[in-house]
Each structure stands twice: as C-alpha cells, then as structure tokens.
Amino acid sequence: MKGQLFPYKDENVAKNIAHVTYALIALNVIIFVWSLTDFENIINTYGFTPAFPALITVFTSMFLHGGLDHLFGNMWFLFIFGDNVEDRLGKIKFILFYLASGIAATALHFLTNAGSIVPAIGASGAISGVLGAYLVMFPHVRVHVASYFYAGTVPAYVMIGFWFVLQFIFGAASLLGGVGSGVAFWAHVGGFLFGALVAWIAKKL
Numbered sequence: 001m002k003g004q005l006f007p008y009k010d011e012n013v014a015k016n017i018a019h020v021t022y023a024l025i026a027l028n029v030i031i032f033v034w035s036l037t038d039f040e041n042i043i044n045t046y047g048f049t050p051a052f053p054a055l056i057t058v059f060t061s062m063f064l065h066g067g068l069d070h071l072f073g074n075m076w077f078l079f080i081f082g083d084n085v086e087d088r089l090g091k092i093k094f095i096l097f098y099l100a101s102g103i104a105a106t107a108l109h110f111l112t113n114a115g116s117i118v119p120a121i122g123a124s125g126a127i128s129g130v131l132g133a134y135l136v137m138f139p140h141v142r143v144h145v146a147s148y149f150y151a152g153t154v155p156a157y158v159m160i161g162f163w164f165v166l167q168f169i170f171g172a173a174s175l176l177g178g179v180g181s182g183v184a185f186w187a188h189v190g191g192f193l194f195g196a197l198v199a200w201i202a203k204k205l
C-alpha cells in the first residue's frame with residue numbers, strides 16, 4: 001500500500017467502534033508471526049500462485065505478508081480508512097465486502113499474470129477495495145498526509161486518487177515490459193475498482 005502521499009490521520013470520526021477492522025488487523029499480525037515459523041514453505045503453500053491457482057489460496061493469501069514493512073503499510077491504511085467504511089456498511093457487510101474485494105483483486109492479478117510462478121500475498125488487494133469505497137463515500141474528508149514534497153491536509157479524493165493513478169501507471173508499465181518490482185499493482189487496481197463500484201451502487205440504493 002505504498003504511495004507518495006502517506007496518510008497519518010483523517011478528519012472522519014467513526015460513530016461506532018470498528019470491531020471488524022481491528023480484528024482484521026490483529027488476525028493479520030497473528031498470522032504474520034505464525035508465518036515466521038516456516039516462512040518460505042508457508043508462503044509457497046498458502047500464497048496465490050497464478051500458474052497454479054487454488055481456490056483456498058485466494059483467501060489465505062490475503063492474510064500473509066512478506067515482511068514487517070509490508071505488514072505495517074497495509075495495516076496502517078486499513079486502520080486509517082477501514083473504520084469509516086465499516087461504520088457505513090455495518091460489520092457483517094463490511095467483512096463480506098473486504099473478502100470480496102480481495103477476491104476481485106486476485107482475479108485481476110490472475111488475468112494479468114496468468115503464467116507467474118511467484119506467490120502473491122498481502123492484504124493490499126482487499127484494502128484497495130476499502131480505499132475505493134472510502135473515495136466514493138467520503139470524497140471531501142480531509143486527510144493529513146506527509147511526503148517528500150508536501151505535508152498537510154488534502155481531500156480524500158486527492159490522496160486516494162493520486163495513489164490509484166500511481167497503481168494504474170505502474171501496472172501498465174509492468175504489462176509493457178517495465179522492470180518488475182514485486183508489487184501486484186493490478187491487484188490494487190482490481191480491488192479498488194470493485195470497492196468503488198460497490199460503494200457507488202450502495203449510494204444509489
């Protein structure tokens with residue numbers, strides 16, 4: 001979930017305690033600690049490998065991370081933005097939405113990397129769905145960000161929109177033969193678009 005504008009706070013106070021968001025963060029941390037007991041084997045077994053797709057790994061891969069920085073980045077974005085989306089959707093719908101976003105992210109990653117033998121892991125696809133929903137639900141909420149070139153507040157549509165544009169550009173570059181970075185950019189795009197679409201439909205109902 002890395003980007004040039006790093007959010008450290010939003011001005012959007014949730015009305016209810018985000019039990020599901022906090023439980024997801026705790027579960028990801030617990031599973032990461034467990035994965036360290038046999039890291040390579042666990043990643044190869046439970047990560048999603050496009051060349052050898054398995055249904056169970058579509059779900060298990062969402063809860064694995066490649067290192068502390070990977071884990072922290074994903075969980076921080078979930079902490080900042082997940083509580084408000086959970087508040088708006090409700091707890092049961094939010095967990096279903098989160099998992100569905102992860103599935104959508106994995107689907108697009110599979111379509112754009114069908115022959116890859118590298119296991120895809122991380123919660124970023126599901127969290128991208130949360131970002132897409134947040135952008136639709138709360139586009140004008142101020143987000144406190146920091147970067148190499150700016151520190152201050154911007155509307156959510158600027159911060160999240162900028163992040164999405166980067167994912168799309170890097171994803172397109174990877175399809176055109178750009179240098180690979182190990183980041184599943186198309187999973188981010190897929191999760192984001194799914195989340196934004198679900199939130200848009202929910203607003204129309």
